[in-house]
Amino acid sequence: MQCFRALRFFSVWSQVPMGPADPILGVAAQFKADPSTTKVNLSIGAYRDNDGKPVVLDSVKRAEQIIKEKKLDNEYLPVEGLQSFIDASIKLGYGDAYYAQNGKSIAGCQVLSGTGAVRLGFEFAKKFLPQGTKVYMPNPTWPNHHNIARMAGLEISEYRYFDPKTRGVDFSGLVEDLNKAQNGSVILFHACAHNPTGCDLTTAQWTQLLDLTKKKNFLPFFDMAYQGFTSGDVNKDAEAVRLFTAQGVPIVLGQSFAKNMGLYGQRTGCLSFVCANQQEKDKVVSQLKLLARPLWSSPPLHGARVADIILNTPELNQLWLQEVKMMANRIQLMRVSLANTLKSLGSPHDWSHISKQIGMFAFTGVGPEHVKELIAKYHIYLLSSGRISIAGLNEGNVKYVAEAFHDVTKNTKL
Numbered sequence: 250m251q252c253f254r255a256l257r258f259f260s261v262w263s264q265v266p267m268g269p270a271d272p273i274l275g276v277a278a279q280f281k282a283d284p285s286t287t288k289v290n291l292s293i294g295a296y297r298d299n300d301g302k303p304v305v306l307d308s309v310k311r312a313e314q315i316i317k318e319k320k321l322d323n324e325y326l327p328v329e330g331l332q333s334f335i336d337a338s339i340k341l342g343y344g345d346a347y348y349a350q351n352g353k354s355i356a357g358c359q360v361l362s363g364t365g366a367v368r369l370g371f372e373f374a375k376k377f378l379p380q381g382t383k384v385y386m387p388n389p390t391w392p393n394h395h396n397i398a399r400m401a402g403l404e405i406s407e408y409r410y411f412d413p414k415t416r417g418v419d420f421s422g423l424v425e426d427l428n429k430a431q432n433g434s435v436i437l438f439h440a441c442a443h444n445p446t447g448c449d450l451t452t453a454q455w456t457q458l459l460d461l462t463k464k465k466n467f468l469p470f471f472d473m474a475y476q477g478f479t480s481g482d483v484n485k486d487a488e489a490v491r492l493f494t495a496q497g498v499p500i501v502l503g504q505s506f507a508k509n510m511g512l513y514g515q516r517t518g519c520l521s522f523v524c525a526n527q528q529e530k531d532k533v534v535s536q537l538k539l540l541a542r543p544l545w546s547s548p549p550l551h552g553a554r555v556a557d558i559i560l561n562t563p564e565l566n567q568l569w570l571q572e573v574k575m576m577a578n579r580i581q582l583m584r585v586s587l588a589n590t591l592k593s594l595g596s597p598h599d600w601s602h603i604s605k606q607i608g609m610f611a612f613t614g615v616g617p618e619h620v621k622e623l624i625a626k627y628h629i630y631l632l633s634s635g636r637i638s639i640a641g642l643n644e645g646n647v648k649y650v651a652e653a654f655h656d657v658t659k660n661t662k663l
């Protein structure tokens with residue numbers, strides 16, 4: 250009888266199909282299973298040091314020591330999260346001057362890193378924007394953006410972003426597509442260090458998009474997962490956000506501290522809305538709490554405490570800013586090294602776009618067949634789109650990677 254009951258229970262799920270592997274995490278799983286001693290992981294967007302090891306920042310270590318010395322408890326946070334962390338995050342994103350003048354009208358909520366910010370923001374948009382409102386995403390974008398929007402029930406459209414011929418931004422196509430977009434649409438922007446292309450907009454281009462946003466009454470949703478990783482300067486990397494808010498545009502901002510503080514597994518982030526006044530802000534926060542309650546109920550405590558201490562302790566904040574600059578500089582050095590090494594090998598292709606692109610990622614231009622060969626022959630793991638994480642390169646493997654790229658591309662077109 251017990252065997253029969255077990256069989257009957259499991260047969261309920263016999264019709265469940267095998268789900269496809271995640272386009273990013275699936276590659277990471279392949280890498281992990283590969284026994285090769287020469288394998289290189291260029292798939293995951295996580296910072297590594299020059300020895301290829303994960304990094305715990307000194308500012309994070311010192312913040313954790315402060316937490317330990319305070320002998321704090323592990324009680325639940327409120328649904329909206331740690332308020333001092335939220336306030337500090339908003340100040341970091343919008344700037345001290347804007348926060349001082351408008352901070353009381355910015356609705357904020359602690360979320361589960363960048364994914365949680367986008368999910369909660371999209372859930373809010375679905376509930377409170379007019380039925381049929383679309384979200385426009387750049388093509389290409391981080392693949393999970395599409396998954397999140399679908400799960401939130403939003404209709405997705407795309408706008409052109411990358412030109413494979415120039416390996417840069419297709420700005421004319423971008424503007425043409427957004428001019429055709431429905432008035433009042435949600436427009437997803439990468440605030441800096443565009444993932445996956447590594448191609449960002451210029452100040453002049455952002456200014457043109459600001460004018461278009463006001464003309465079309467768009468709701469700009471800035472996903473800022475890499476503040477500091479573009480230029481090494483957190484204020485410079487927030488330029489687009491601050492350009493829009495300075496002109497009175499009500500934006501939505503998602504922030505993640507996974508990359509710039511190395512708090513990957515702590516799921517530390519913030520979602521904020523620019524509101525007209527404090528009364529409107531209070532209403533928005535009340536609804537964010539209602540949406541967050543069935544999603545995660547209470548956000549993670551430890552990472553928020555760490556980020557809160559770093560952002561609100563002047564000495565640690567300065568140390569952290571130095572560490573952000575150090576990480577950004579190392580990534581840029583690896584970009585230049587990869588491009589220069591490919592050139593020195595006599596590659597028939599122009600790889601200068603790799604050194605011109607910015608942030609953690611590079612859109613190399615190699616195709617799916619090249620990627621298959623890189624994985625099979627050289628155990629170099631990257632996405633089928635040709636995107637690589639520059640953070641996975643170091644002085645010990647950059648020549649090996651360059652030689653592999655040269656070998657698989659020297660007799661083919663890109």
